[in-house]
Amino acid sequence: xxxxxxNCKSPFAITSDDVGFYEKLAVPPPTWCPECRARRRxxxxxxxxxxxxxxxxxxxxxxLISMYSQGVGKVYDYQFWWSDGWDAMxxxxxxDPAKSFFEQFMELRNAVPLPNLSVVNSVxxxxxxxxxxxxxxxxxxxxxxxxxxxxxxxALRCRDTQDVLMAGDIELGHELVDCYASHSLSYSANCKSxxxxxxLFDCRNCQYCFGCTNLIGKSYCIFNEQYSKExxxxxxxxxxxxxxxxxxxxxxxxxxLKANAxxxxxxxxxxxxxxGNFITxxxxxxxxxxxxxxxxxxxxxxxxxxxxxxxxxxGSYKVENGYENVDTNESNNIVGTITTYTSHDVRxxxxxxxxxxxxGCVGLRSKxxxxxxxQYSKExxxxxxxxxxxxxxxxxxxxxxxxxSPFAYNETIAQxxxxxxxxxxxxxGLRWLDPETKTYAITKKASELPDHIKNVGEDILKEIIGCxxxxxxxxxxxxxxxxxxxxxxxxxxxxxxxGSASSGGGRGLPLPRLCPNxxxxxxxxxxxxxxxxxxxxxxxxxxxxxxxSPDRKEKVYCEACYQxxxx
Numbered sequence: 001x002x003x004x005x006x007n008c009k010s011p012f013a014i015t016s017d018d019v020g021f022y023e024k025l026a027v028p029p030p031t032w033c034p035e036c037r038a039r040r041r042x043x044x045x046x047x048x049x050x051x052x053x054x055x056x057x058x059x060x061x062x063x064l065i066s067m068y069s070q071g072v073g074k075v076y077d078y079q080f081w082w083s084d085g086w087d088a089m090x091x092x093x094x095x096d097p098a099k100s101f102f103e104q105f106m107e108l109r110n111a112v113p114l115p116n117l118s119v120v121n122s123v124x125x126x127x128x129x130x131x132x133x134x135x136x137x138x139x140x141x142x143x144x145x146x147x148x149x150x151x152x153x154x155a156l157r158c159r160d161t162q163d164v165l166m167a168g169d170i171e172l173g174h175e176l177v178d179c180y181a182s183h184s185l186s187y188s189a190n191c192k193s194x195x196x197x198x199x200l201f202d203c204r205n206c207q208y209c210f211g212c213t214n215l216i217g218k219s220y221c222i223f224n225e226q227y228s229k230e231x232x233x234x235x236x237x238x239x240x241x242x243x244x245x246x247x248x249x250x251x252x253x254x255x256x257l258k259a260n261a262x263x264x265x266x267x268x269x270x271x272x273x274x275x276g277n278f279i280t281x282x283x284x285x286x287x288x289x290x291x292x293x294x295x296x297x298x299x300x301x302x303x304x305x306x307x308x309x310x311x312x313x314x315g316s317y318k319v320e321n322g323y324e325n326v327d328t329n330e331s332n333n334i335v336g337t338i339t340t341y342t343s344h345d346v347r348x349x350x351x352x353x354x355x356x357x358x359x360g361c362v363g364l365r366s367k368x369x370x371x372x373x374x375q376y377s378k379e380x381x382x383x384x385x386x387x388x389x390x391x392x393x394x395x396x397x398x399x400x401x402x403x404x405s406p407f408a409y410n411e412t413i414a415q416x417x418x419x420x421x422x423x424x425x426x427x428x429g430l431r432w433l434d435p436e437t438k439t440y441a442i443t444k445k446a447s448e449l450p451d452h453i454k455n456v457g458e459d460i461l462k463e464i465i466g467c468x469x470x471x472x473x474x475x476x477x478x479x480x481x482x483x484x485x486x487x488x489x490x491x492x493x494x495x496x497x498x499g500s501a502s503s504g505g506g507r508g509l510p511l512p513r514l515c516p517n518x519x520x521x522x523x524x525x526x527x528x529x530x531x532x533x534x535x536x537x538x539x540x541x542x543x544x545x546x547x548x549s550p551d552r553k554e555k556v557y558c559e560a561c562y563q564x565x566x567x
Contacts, residue, residue: 005033018299021311025323025335027397030312034287034300035418037312038530041326042414043402044338045314047130047141047153048520049411049433049476056113057086066116067129069433072406078115081363088112088363092374095360101388102395105348105360106404108372112362114351114406118327118339130327138484139516150487151516153523154290154303162490163512165523166278166290174494174509177526178267178278186241186496186509187254189526190267196498198241199254201261202566208232208498210239211254213261214566223257236499242453242508263554264562265537265546277528277547289530289547302530312399324399336399347385348400359385408433410476416521417530419474435471435479442466442480446513453491453508460511461485467515475521483511537561 001014012033022029030037046067053066056074066075076086091112096104118130125137132144140146143155150162158164161173170179174186181193188200197209204216211223220232227235241247268274270281276288282295290303298310307319315327322328323335331337332344340346341353349355352364359371359381369381376384389396402409408431409415410422425432446468450456464480471477491509499506512519528547535550536543537558548556557565 003029003031003033005036006031007036008033018311021299021309021323022397024309025321025333025397027323027335028394030398031394032398034312035531037300037324037399038302038314039414039418040399040402041312041314041324042417043405043409043412043430044400044407045326045413046407046411047413048139048517049407050127050129053116055080055116064116065126067118068114068116068406069408069411073110074113075116076113078117078119081113081115086113088361088365089367089370089373089375091362092370093372094374095372095384095388097387097391101348101360101392102401102404104372105362105400108360109350109362109406112373114363136486138486148486150484150490151519153520160490162487163519163523165520165527172494174490174496175523177523184495184498186494187247187251189258196496198497199250199257201254201258202264210236210497211250211257213257216567233499236497236506239497240452241496241506242510244449244451244510244513247510259554261555262562262565263548263556264566265544265548265556265558268559275545276532277530287532324397326399335397338400357381359388403429403431405431407431410474415476416524421474433476435477438479440464440480449511449513451510453510456488456492456511458488461488467518468513469515469518473518473521476517478515478517481512481515539565 002011003014004011010033014029051066051069052063053070055062055064055077057076057080064077068075120132122131122134125134128137128140130142131140134140135147137146138150140149140152143152145157146155148160149155149158152164154166155164156168158167158170161170164173164176166178167176168180170182172184176185177189179185179188179191182191183195185194186198190202191200193205194200194203195207197206199211200209201213203212206215206218208219209221212221215221220227220229222235266277268279271279272283274282275286279285279288279291281293282291285291285295285298287300288298292305294306295304296308298304300312301310302314304310304316307316309320310316310322313322313325316322318330319328321333325334325337327339328334328337329341331340334340334346336348337346338350340349343352343355345356346358349358349361352358352361354366355364356368361370361373364370369376369378371384409425411433422432442464444463445466460483464482466480467477469477471479491511494509495506497506532545532547533549535546538555539557539561542558544558546556548554
């Protein structure tokens with residue numbers, strides 16, 4: 001059936017399969033379109049905005065790095081939060097039928113302490129969030145099993161790497177987007193199993209290549225032209241990525257090459273009956289993005305793995321029967337939850353773990369039959385939850401309202417994928433985070449930095465460098481940044497595209513001119529939106545569903561034409 005979105009007033013479809021899913025989870029059909037539903041969920045996920053604030057635990061006065069800004073609820077150090085030193089059940093309260101459920105949940109959420117960061121078993125990686133098993137990492141977010149990684153988002157099993165977005169099994173990588181299983185790769189996008197290369201787009205199993213697109217199993221190529229090994233080294237010596245000026249010129253040339261390359265309509269590998277982008281080894285998924293492996297019967301989902309029967313979810317790992325969730329692991333039959341692990345039969349809960357039969361709870365562990373953090377018998381629980389669900393009407397099943405989020409809109413991933421201005425946020429009743437007053441003085445402008453890394457000494461570590469954007473952008477610009485010792489060592493020692501000091505090229509990378517936040521947003525621009533359009537294959541004219549909008553000028557090929565032309 002067709003419906004009209006209550007938020008943006010656009011029409012959207014509800015399929016018979018959708019209806020069957022809603023009936024299974026006993027929720028009514030949605031009243032918002034898929035895009036508005038995604039925006040609403042994303043507004044509850046702050047990955048990269050960090051703040052300093054005091055720990056609110058009694059007897060604790062330490063200053064914390066927190067994803068929650070000062071004045072937003074209560075925050076405990078995450079290690080203390082996970083301890084037995086406090087009890088979230090102490091904040092339990094009766095349900096009031098005279099007040100809306102969401103209003104009562106927000107009051108509870110403001111009262112119950114939340115962990116300052118979402119960090120599990122990480123070492124020397126304090127300035128990171130939503131991470132697991134990281135070591136010696138700095139400004140790394142939504143990432144796990146990394147070591148010596150800096151300025152990364154959604155990185156997995158990477159080593160000695162920095163400035164990457166969506167990267168896995170990378171070693172000695174730099175400025176990468178959607179790259180996997182590669183070594184010594186720089187300035188590249190959508191590549192897999194490539195080594196000793198730079199400026200590659202949509203290449204696989206390549207080594208010693210520079211400025212190439214749509215290559216598979218090639219070596220010693222420069223701008224898609226084949227060279228011998230000796231010719232390659234000689235030609236490579238003409239380039240010097242240690243120079244910021246030359247690196248920027250090569251970036252512009254690479255953008256031209258990328259614009260003229262063949263673009264696969266969707267990156268779907270080893271999957272059956274799937275529609276979306278970046279889907280691996282999955283089955284029966286639609287409007288799906290970043291499915292890493294083994295996802296089945298999932299629709300309107302992002303960043304999921306080893307899960308089944310999902311809709312409108314982001315960040316699900318080993319989840320079955322999940323709807324309208326953000327960050328859920330090893331759980332079953334869950335609706336409207338945030339950061340819920342190893343639980344089942346949970347509705348509208350936040351930071352609850354190892355629990356079952358919860359409704360509207362915050363911070364509980366190993367509990368069952370609780371509503372608003374208050375204990376009930378099984379019979380009482382079932383009776384009261386039925387009453388609450390009836391009072392919610394068609395709001396039941398929908399995710400928490402955006403205006404209830406503990407985060408300002410522009411510090412969440414909603415701003416990354418659905419950007420708006422401060423004025424637009426105000427018109428929608430959403431909070432906006434203005435830049436904090438800075439107490440430091442910029443000691444060196446970006447324009448004053450040495451052009452070549454060989455002219456940079458350790459004295460640069462003492463400088464406060466002004467970001468080239470100077471907060472003139474809409475990208476959470478920090479206005480200034482510092483170079484840290486391992487970062488400087490990385491720039492000075494980097495060997496790119498298989499070059500070496502003896503060959504006259506391939507050594508060193510320039511200092512950045514943008515702060516880490518602005519560099520992150522620059523990488524985001526390399527990725528397509530989490531949206532699909534109908535358009536025609538640029539070669540055969542076949543109708544395709546793709547994340548390339550019809551007004552874009554790239555050559556977008558259907559799978560058959562791509563296989564014929566590139567594979």
